[in-house]
Amino acid sequence: MSHPVIPERLVEETGRLAAQMRIETTRGAIRVLEAAAKVIDANGYFNSYLWNTKQAEAGTPLKYCRVDLIGAIAIALHDDPRCAAYSDVRHIERLLDERVDAPTLAAWCSYPGNGKHAALKLLRTTVDEFLAIADVAA
Template sequence: MTTPTPTPAAVTPREVAAVLEDAARIIKTNGWYQGQYYDFDQAESGTPIRECRVCLVGAINIAADGDPYPSLWDVSDKVVDACAAVRTCLLTDGEPPVLADWNDAPDRTATDVVTLLRDTARVMSRP
């Protein structure tokens, strides 16, 4: 796992860590999902969107902004920085993976996702 190097921004590494820890809690509480930001069928049957099963990025979006589905034109710095930190932690050789592809890999598990979020949060919390 590569250690993320925070870029200068309005969002501090500790704020990113808090978003990532919250995202891990959201997946543990709501459940994990593959293929979309959140389980559309679950939402259509009456579950509030914030309480639906979510993917890795959907959980980060809820943790940062309260909604699993980001506005294309208004993605917050917290979401951008949290996703960048996670991608950096996934970097092994070459380019980091697209988070949706990593989340949706057939052999991926909820435990993998929660572990990645928590490990990245720990790295971002270091002084």
């Protein structure tokens, strides 16, 4: 049984489309990471949970409470840190999992010394890496 021959033009077009999809995915991740940094800058950092529950109990709307990185990503995508289990939030979280010296990003967030400065540095370093990838691929 012979296999059909795929025209070279189609292979090239498929490769270009796949590359364009990777670029758009990278740009989308950059936008989310930049928005998460803005959330942490505005709200403050909280390393014990997705958001500061005492602030919420005192009446601060969840999207304005201090948050950890995952809570900031959830707010960036959904305006609510309770959306941390959504697949798009988990996707961005996994991108950061690869860049931390901890079993998971959630664990990293609670490590002593990993405060607002370290969280913002992680986000901004990752954005810089992704910008380099997007520039090379474009």
